[in-house]
Amino acid sequence: VSKQDSARREQPTRGFIVPIGGAEEKVRTASILSRFARVCGARQARIAIIPTASRLEETGPKYVSIFREIGVGEAFVLPIESRADCKRPEVLEQLQSATGLFITGGNQLRISTTIGGSPVAEMIRQRNRSGHLHVGGTSAGASILAEHMIAYGEEGSTPHADMVMLTPGFGLTLNVIIDQHFRQRDRLGRLLTSLAYNPRPIGIGLDEDTAAFIGPDDTIEVVGSGAITVVDPSEMEFSSMDSVNRHAPVCVTNIRLHVLTEGGTYDITTRKARPSRGKS
Amino acid sequence: VSKQDSARREQPTRGFIVPIGGAEEKVRTASILSRFARVCGARQARIAIIPTASRLEETGPKYVSIFREIGVGEAFVLPIESRADCKRPEVLEQLQSATGLFITGGNQLRISTTIGGSPVAEMIRQRNRSGHLHVGGTSAGASILAEHMIAYGEEGSTPHADMVMLTPGFGLTLNVIIDQHFRQRDRLGRLLTSLAYNPRPIGIGLDEDTAAFIGPDDTIEVVGSGAITVVDPSEMEFSSMDSVNRHAPVCVTNIRLHVLTEGGTYDITTRKARPSRGKS
Numbered sequence: 293v294s295k296q297d298s299a300r301r302e303q304p305t306r307g308f309i310v311p312i313g314g315a316e317e318k319v320r321t322a323s324i325l326s327r328f329a330r331v332c333g334a335r336q337a338r339i340a341i342i343p344t345a346s347r348l349e350e351t352g353p354k355y356v357s358i359f360r361e362i363g364v365g366e367a368f369v370l371p372i373e374s375r376a377d378c379k380r381p382e383v384l385e386q387l388q389s390a391t392g393l394f395i396t397g398g399n400q401l402r403i404s405t406t407i408g409g410s411p412v413a414e415m416i417r418q419r420n421r422s423g424h425l426h427v428g429g430t431s432a433g434a435s436i437l438a439e440h441m442i443a444y445g446e447e448g449s450t451p452h453a454d455m456v457m458l459t460p461g462f463g464l465t466l467n468v469i470i471d472q473h474f475r476q477r478d479r480l481g482r483l484l485t486s487l488a489y490n491p492r493p494i495g496i497g498l499d500e501d502t503a504a505f506i507g508p509d510d511t512i513e514v515v516g517s518g519a520i521t522v523v524d525p526s527e528m529e530f531s532s533m534d535s536v537n538r539h540a541p542v543c544v545t546n547i548r549l550h551v552l553t554e555g556g557t558y559d560i561t562t563r564k565a566r567p568s569r570g571k572s
Numbered sequence: 573v574s575k576q577d578s579a580r581r582e583q584p585t586r587g588f589i590v591p592i593g594g595a596e597e598k599v600r601t602a603s604i605l606s607r608f609a610r611v612c613g614a615r616q617a618r619i620a621i622i623p624t625a626s627r628l629e630e631t632g633p634k635y636v637s638i639f640r641e642i643g644v645g646e647a648f649v650l651p652i653e654s655r656a657d658c659k660r661p662e663v664l665e666q667l668q669s670a671t672g673l674f675i676t677g678g679n680q681l682r683i684s685t686t687i688g689g690s691p692v693a694e695m696i697r698q699r700n701r702s703g704h705l706h707v708g709g710t711s712a713g714a715s716i717l718a719e720h721m722i723a724y725g726e727e728g729s730t731p732h733a734d735m736v737m738l739t740p741g742f743g744l745t746l747n748v749i750i751d752q753h754f755r756q757r758d759r760l761g762r763l764l765t766s767l768a769y770n771p772r773p774i775g776i777g778l779d780e781d782t783a784a785f786i787g788p789d790d791t792i793e794v795v796g797s798g799a800i801t802v803v804d805p806s807e808m809e810f811s812s813m814d815s816v817n818r819h820a821p822v823c824v825t826n827i828r829l830h831v832l833t834e835g836g837t838y839d840i841t842t843r844k845a846r847p848s849r850g851k852s
Contacts, residue, residue, distance in 0.1 A: 405769065408769075459770055528655065532685075
């Protein structure tokens with residue numbers, strides 16, 4: 293695994309993007325965060341933590357402790373509470389020195405309203421794009437990663453008009469729309485709704501304690517105890533989203549769906565899913 | 573003017589992006605469409621028309637007539653009514669041969685649900701990015717051009733939570749969110765709401781019979797009888813969007829606003845507005 297990680301990291305393309313479905317820190321083994329730490333350089337890793345989504349003061353220090361227990365070289369909190377903080381030279385210097393960035397849970401709109409469009413957001417995007425910064429996030433911190441972010445929505449497995457709000461995120465990738473706490477909060481409907489407006493991205497629904505390690509080559513690998521639901525609308529033949537009434541159910545046809553568990557992979561470019569190597 | 577157009581067109585970057593606020597064809601002089609035709613090559617221009625947003629059969633032929641009267645080399649309708657049409661080789665061949673693409677008004681969700689994520693959408697994006705295709709659109713056809721599209725929303729000049737729906741568009745630019753029929757339909761509130769989620773893009777509100785010629789260098793020039801309202805949130809100090817109740821008014825501070833008329837320019841990179849040269 294670590295060989296694969298380092299092979300990918302050496303590519304002169306972007307860094308890893310690692311959305312996590314939430315609650316990963318409650319699991320004793322912390323396998324997802326250990327894997328993320330290895331991707332970021334293990335003992336050489338310098339992991340910055342953005343706790344802005346959370347209103348709890350202990351959130352940042354909690355992740356510092358977890359990453360130090362795992363054995364990363366350094367872990368520290370970026371103290372961002374306001375838009376003014378996103379211009380402070382010491383914050384930008386700390387971010388510039390990091391090999392990894394971890395964004396905690398909370399409210400994703402608190403992240404986008406506080407950091408969106410700021411020098412911090414631009415540095416995250418540029419350093420990830422150049423391959424110098426791997427970026428992971430859990431729950432709200434997962435939602436913020438892509439260009440189109442699910443800000444909030446309603447539960448239920450059937451897509452309905454107006455059941456989801458899409459807003460701009462950090463824009464690390466244009467190719468996916470990420471949802472989290474997926475099985476636990478019955479969110480297939482809002483993910484299908486998101487894709488029914490324009491079936492260009494794929495949808496990724498992450499269960500709790502489950503991560504998508506999206507490599508520089510746009511291959512996703514599943515890590516964790518739950519599943520990832522990949523919703524591929526590229527062969528969609530029809531969407532009624534242009535003609536439905538507000539809150540009415542939406543008709544979509546020919547959606548392809550994969551449920552992948554640990555070790556399973558999905559190639560976003562070729563749209564091919566593979567079960568974990570042990571079982572293929 | 574035409575010298576400036578061709579100078580920009582020769583840059584090895586993307587083609588022009590030309591959103592129009594609607595109703596441009598009702599004005600006898602058709603100055604916007606004439607300027608668009610010149611950008612596309614005038615007598616050498618081959619302008620493809622996508623009438624998919626409209627349910628009216630005459631929409632496509634109407635624009636063919638207008639462009640032929642203006643004197644473009646060729647103008648033709650791309651017959652796209654379903655997602656299956658977006659894979660037809662003859663449609664893709666016609667689009668491949670075009671120097672300009674014009675997208676008519678109607679319902680922007682009809683464009684995104686029918687064309688989004690298809691080979692036609694991908695060809696539009698790639699040929700615009702490489703500078704081989706200039707893309708203009710009016711009303712719904714303006715909204716579809718950017719990455720974040722206002723699908724629908726409510727009227728009024730004060731931003732409110734949930735008053736606007738943002739969905740993925742054609743993605744020709746990440747830097748702007750476009751709104752149209754701007755003054756005529758009192759849409760400042762929904763444009764401010766769009767930016768209050770994440771103040772990374774700028775907002776462009778287009779009055780009817782008014783166009784933004786967004787050049788390869790990301791400079792906007794205003795053409796037409798109305799005004800363009802540029803909303804720049806890059807110095808925003810606060811947005812309450814993460815904490816407001818549904819439908820409640822939203823607090824945003826330090827938004828910069830410019831109202832530009834014909835000949836005025838705006839540089840998206842430097843965020844500088846200039847009145848028309850005659851008056852500066």
